[in-house]
Amino acid sequence: MHELPVTENILSIALKHAQAAGARRVTDIHIVLGKFSSIVDDSVQFYWDLISGGTICEGARLHFQRLTPRMRCQDCQHEFEVSGEIQPCPQCNSLNLILLSGDEFYLESIEIER
Amino acid sequence: MANTTKVPVVEKILDANDQVAEFNRRLLDEAGVFALNIMASPGAGKTSLILHTLQNLASEYRIAVIEGDTAPVTLDADKVSALGIPAVQINTGGDCHLDAVMLRSGLAQLTLHDLDLLIVENVGNLICPAAFKLGTHRNILVASIPEGDDKPYKYPNMYRGLNVLVINKIDLLPYVDFNMAYFRQGVELLNPGLLTFPLSCKTGEGIQPWLEWLRAEIKARRQ
Numbered sequence: 001m002h003e004l005p006v007t008e009n010i011l012s013i014a015l016k017h018a019q020a021a022g023a024r025r026v027t028d029i030h031i032v033l034g035k036f037s038s039i040v041d042d043s044v045q046f047y048w049d050l051i052s053g054g055t056i057c058e059g060a061r062l063h064f065q066r067l068t069p070r071m072r073c074q075d076c077q078h079e080f081e082v083s084g085e086i087q088p089c090p091q092c093n094s095l096n097l098i099l100l101s102g103d104e105f106y107l108e109s110i111e112i113e114r
Numbered sequence: 115m116a117n118t119t120k121v122p123v124v125e126k127i128l129d130a131n132d133q134v135a136e137f138n139r140r141l142l143d144e145a146g147v148f149a150l151n152i153m154a155s156p157g158a159g160k161t162s163l164i165l166h167t168l169q170n171l172a173s174e175y176r177i178a179v180i181e182g183d184t185a186p187v188t189l190d191a192d193k194v195s196a197l198g199i200p201a202v203q204i205n206t207g208g209d210c211h212l213d214a215v216m217l218r219s220g221l222a223q224l225t226l227h228d229l230d231l232l233i234v235e236n237v238g239n240l241i242c243p244a245a246f247k248l249g250t251h252r253n254i255l256v257a258s259i260p261e262g263d264d265k266p267y268k269y270p271n272m273y274r275g276l277n278v279l280v281i282n283k284i285d286l287l288p289y290v291d292f293n294m295a296y297f298r299q300g301v302e303l304l305n306p307g308l309l310t311f312p313l314s315c316k317t318g319e320g321i322q323p324w325l326e327w328l329r330a331e332i333k334a335r336r337q
Contacts, residue, residue, distance in 0.1 A: 002211055002242045002245065005209070005213070006127060009127050009128060009129075009130060009131075012130070013125050013127065013129075014123075017121055021119070021121045023121075027118050036270050036271045036274070037245070037271065038242075038244070038271055085267045086266075086270060086303045086304065087303070088303065095299060095302040095306070097303055097306070098306075099274065103271060103274070105126065105127050105245075106123075106124060106125060106127055107123045107125050107127055108122075108123060108124060109124075110121050111119065111120050111121070112119055112121055113117070113118055114119065
């Protein structure tokens, strides 16, 4: 639901790095997104097309790398991916888990033309 | 076709918000104010919990409330003002959450040095407020029995970011299919050992431990 401010941030970070690198045009933007971070790719793309017009990012392709959450059991050290609903450790049934990844949300890189 | 060059960035997309949140935290710390960010789905009882808290603690501490609402209504702020407590209304203009910039503008309308406790009531929503740090000291979720016991499983990001969980409307447990063990298992998976206060704003049951915790936190901040 908050994809507009999120997309504005993506644009501002991309423009900052593109200008610093002397870009004439940005062609691709790579975003890393954990599945726990509640962002809808299609909405970001929708806003992107609206707000990037007239900037050197106009027409840039957005790429989303979605990371599946991974957890580690603190009791038996088993590591596993969470594909659906979170659940106790599949090996020892412990609830004592830590999330290793899955809530990332960052701009990884941009591709530019000089 | 021109050759493209890859430029590494690796910057958190909400970094700008996080920086303003750090600024807010410094303001609060310098003034010695303990600040809460109260989140919940609509109707879980955020305002009821805040009103109970004010009624019980207003004689002991200097308190203010910042109300976030998506629509320009002052229903909640009016209830707080009726108790003689300073209330600042932030209308998010349809946005689904408060962010650090909105809180900064709210803080500017208060005399922080004259306060012991600041309660921020976020917009009713279990998704968006979890992503936007405000700079408050504790993230608190008011869950409620009629919402159902599956909410930790459906909104993992909200439950992961919490410091305190309030389970409101426990007086309704006999009337609703709510499996407390299943609910608590989900909470434990996401946020092991989370401090939890089951209570009822309707009957007052369980309110005292919540108030005691607040007193202890305010005291700790003054020392």
